[in-house]
Amino acid sequence: MIHLADITRIFQMGDQSVYALNKVRLNIAVGEYVSIMGPSGSGKSTLLNIIGLLDQPDKGCYELDGKNVTDLTKDEQAQTRRDKIGFVFQSFHLIPRLTAAENIEIPLILSEIPPDERKSRVVEALHAFDLQSRAQHRPAELSGGQRQRVAIARATILRPKAILADEPTGNLDHSIGAEVMMLLEALCQTGTTLIVVTHDRELSARAKRHIGMRDGKIVTDTS
Amino acid sequence: MTLNDTLLLSFRAVTSYRARSLLIILAMALGVAAVVMLTALGDGARRYVVNQFSSIGTNLIAVMPGRAETSGAFLGTTMGRTPRDLTLKDAQLIGRLPQVKRYAPLNVGVAELSAEKRLRDVTVLGSTADLIPIRHMNLAQGSFLAHDSDHSAQIILGAKLAHEFFPASNAIGQRIRLDESRFLVTGILAPQGESMGYNTDEIVIIPIDYAQSLFNTTSLFRILIEARSHSDIQSAKTAIHDTLKQSHDGEEDVTIITQDAVLNTFDRILHALTLAVAGIAAISLAVAGILIMNVMLVAISQRTPEIGLLKAIGANAADIRRLFFAEALWLSLAGTVIGFFLGQFGSLLLRLAYPQLPAWAPTWAILAGIIVALVTGILASLLPSSRAARLDPVKALGKK
Numbered sequence: 001m002i003h004l005a006d007i008t009r010i011f012q013m014g015d016q017s018v019y020a021l022n023k024v025r026l027n028i029a030v031g032e033y034v035s036i037m038g039p040s041g042s043g044k045s046t047l048l049n050i051i052g053l054l055d056q057p058d059k060g061c062y063e064l065d066g067k068n069v070t071d072l073t074k075d076e077q078a079q080t081r082r083d084k085i086g087f088v089f090q091s092f093h094l095i096p097r098l099t100a101a102e103n104i105e106i107p108l109i110l111s112e113i114p115p116d117e118r119k120s121r122v123v124e125a126l127h128a129f130d131l132q133s134r135a136q137h138r139p140a141e142l143s144g145g146q147r148q149r150v151a152i153a154r155a156t157i158l159r160p161k162a163i164l165a166d167e168p169t170g171n172l173d174h175s176i177g178a179e180v181m182m183l184l185e186a187l188c189q190t191g192t193t194l195i196v197v198t199h200d201r202e203l204s205a206r207a208k209r210h211i212g213m214r215d216g217k218i219v220t221d222t223s
Numbered sequence: 224m225t226l227n228d229t230l231l232l233s234f235r236a237v238t239s240y241r242a243r244s245l246l247i248i249l250a251m252a253l254g255v256a257a258v259v260m261l262t263a264l265g266d267g268a269r270r271y272v273v274n275q276f277s278s279i280g281t282n283l284i285a286v287m288p289g290r291a292e293t294s295g296a297f298l299g300t301t302m303g304r305t306p307r308d309l310t311l312k313d314a315q316l317i318g319r320l321p322q323v324k325r326y327a328p329l330n331v332g333v334a335e336l337s338a339e340k341r342l343r344d345v346t347v348l349g350s351t352a353d354l355i356p357i358r359h360m361n362l363a364q365g366s367f368l369a370h371d372s373d374h375s376a377q378i379i380l381g382a383k384l385a386h387e388f389f390p391a392s393n394a395i396g397q398r399i400r401l402d403e404s405r406f407l408v409t410g411i412l413a414p415q416g417e418s419m420g421y422n423t424d425e426i427v428i429i430p431i432d433y434a435q436s437l438f439n440t441t442s443l444f445r446i447l448i449e450a451r452s453h454s455d456i457q458s459a460k461t462a463i464h465d466t467l468k469q470s471h472d473g474e475e476d477v478t479i480i481t482q483d484a485v486l487n488t489f490d491r492i493l494h495a496l497t498l499a500v501a502g503i504a505a506i507s508l509a510v511a512g513i514l515i516m517n518v519m520l521v522a523i524s525q526r527t528p529e530i531g532l533l534k535a536i537g538a539n540a541a542d543i544r545r546l547f548f549a550e551a552l553w554l555s556l557a558g559t560v561i562g563f564f565l566g567q568f569g570s571l572l573l574r575l576a577y578p579q580l581p582a583w584a585p586t587w588a589i590l591a592g593i594i595v596a597l598v599t600g601i602l603a604s605l606l607p608s609s610r611a612a613r614l615d616p617v618k619a620l621g622k623k
């Protein structure tokens with residue numbers, strides 16, 4: 001499903017070139033559960049951003065879902081992100097003035113799904129992530145675990161092919177983090193590809209495939 | 224994203240950031256209200272003056288001795304020497320012109336009015352019977368020089384004077400003195416109040432020849448003429464000019480002012496004033512526009528992570544641009560509507576405070592105010608919203 005060929009991403013820091021990714025080759029099949037580990041600055045987030053079409057490589061070729069997506073226009077990238085990718089972030093990134101239900105609804109609004117269908121799908125999602133009683137609460141009134149559940153509900157409401165989670169448990173207690181991981185794993189079991197960047201060895205160990213990164217390169221890849 | 228959802232989501236943002244929104248709406252509203260109120264004031268003043276002129280007759284022509292140096296000079300501002308007097312004979316010559324419906328020679332002065340034990344200084348108009356209709360005055364009772372042959376010492380009292388001097392009895396038929404001369408009260412003016420500088424309730428009118436001997440003069444202060452119709456004014460003016468030039472041995476030593484010309488001058492000046500005031504008020508709208516732009520830029524910088532998130536979950540540049548554009552549109556719309564009502568309310572207060580002033584904002588000013596406000600709001604939001612749309616999603620998400 002995901003084919004990265006010699007992906008290179010260079011950042012200019014003053015007159016210095018930083019290779020955030022250096023000729024990365026990576027293939028991930030549909031429904032895989034992959035964890036990515038590595039020291040800070042090793043290029044994990046950059047890799048995830050490129051897979052999620054938030055960022056573009058300076059060199060290399062990227063094929064997603066059987067389609068070359070290396071040279072899409074910005075609008076095509078946005079549309080592909082909307083339809084195929086679900087992002088989960090360490091800091092949740094919920095919109096503070098909107099309720100839990102409204103935050104979950106945003107991707108449906110962006111893809112112009114009619115209001116009636118939107119409502120029923122949001123109710124379903126609230127139910128699936130055990131958030132019914134929190135539907136009308138704003139993010140500030142939710143616990144960290146609840147916020148991340150809202151974020152996951154939002155990331156999955158359009159049934160994406162892949163979920164990309166960048167340290168999703170980084171801001172959570174260990175036990176809450178484990179619960180959140182279980183939710184993500186449950187999604188993976190229904191066929192969604194799951195790629196998780198994490199610092200937590202224990203959580204990482206639950207994945208079927210483990211990728212290690214260092215200095216913009218994949219140094220280990222074990223299944 | 225559909226238009227409906229764009230409007231809804233941006234409306235949520237507007238209502239969520241209350242302090243920010245109120246600030247912008249207030250600035251916008253004050254600008255619009257200023258345009259509405261100030262033009263109401265300016266146009267009210269214009270209409271007030273026009274009404275005042277119309278109330279004393281629009282086919283009116285005034286002749287005064289001496290040559291005015293500037294055209295459009297207001298009644299009484301003659302300049303330079305007065306080489307030749309304006310006489311009753313001149314007035315009679317003018318009266319024979321075909322374009323002239325009626326005319327009234329006029330002398331004005333101050334004399335001491337006394338009857339029984341009362342006395343006071345009053346403004347005296349010396350004229351003929353036609354003065355009353357020419358100046359659109361009305362007699363409440365009695366008559367003034369009812370017969371052409373009448374040369375008796377008649378006097379007309381202003382309504383207030385009649386009441387002051389004869390509080391208990393009817394003034395008609397009473398004897399009254401002006402300085403040393405005795406007059407018979409034959410009429411009382413209907414109360415009318417202030418008109419072009421005189422309070423007609425406090426004047427007296429006597430025949431022109433008595434006035435001339437009272438003030439010891441043979442020259443007229445003015446000749447008032449009413450043209451037959453509005454279209455006769457210009458030809459009447461020319462005919463009067465020619466007649467008087469001939470009568471004055473070829474000297475052009477009089478000034479002829481038409482009511483129309485004065486009225487037009489005032490109308491133009493006050494209209495220009497209203498425009499200028501509206502322009503100044505519109506500047507406050509431009510200031511509001513700059514405020515909108517700055518506040519929107521700050522809002523975008525504060526909400527950068529939100530923009531990054533929206534992009535990450537699939538919003539494209541147009542979605543983001545429209546969201547912030549719609550936000551600015553809501554703000555300027557709210558400001559404009561509130562400003563409109565605020566301005567109308569202010570105009571109402573003006574009208575209550577000054578009942579004579581028809582302080583209604585003209586439609587052109589209201590439309591211009593609203594359009595300038597909306598266009599300003601739209602222009603001011605173009606830069607911020609396109610900046611938001613161009614944000615790089617990774618950097619936007621990373622910003623704290």
Ligand SMILES: Nc1ncnc2c1ncn2[C@@H]1O[C@H](COP(=O)(O)OP(=O)(O)O)[C@@H](O)[C@H]1O
Pocket residue numbers: 011012013018019020038039040041042043044045046047
């Ligand atoms: N926008 C950027 N500008 C400059 N350098 C960047 C930028 N983003 C990432 N980098 C650099 O790229 C490298 C990889 O970063 P990142 O992918 O965030 O690492 P990780 O997520 O593994 O901590 C780091 O050296 C980082 O400093």
Ligand SMILES: [Mg+2]
Pocket residue numbers: 044045046
């Ligand atoms: Mg990172």
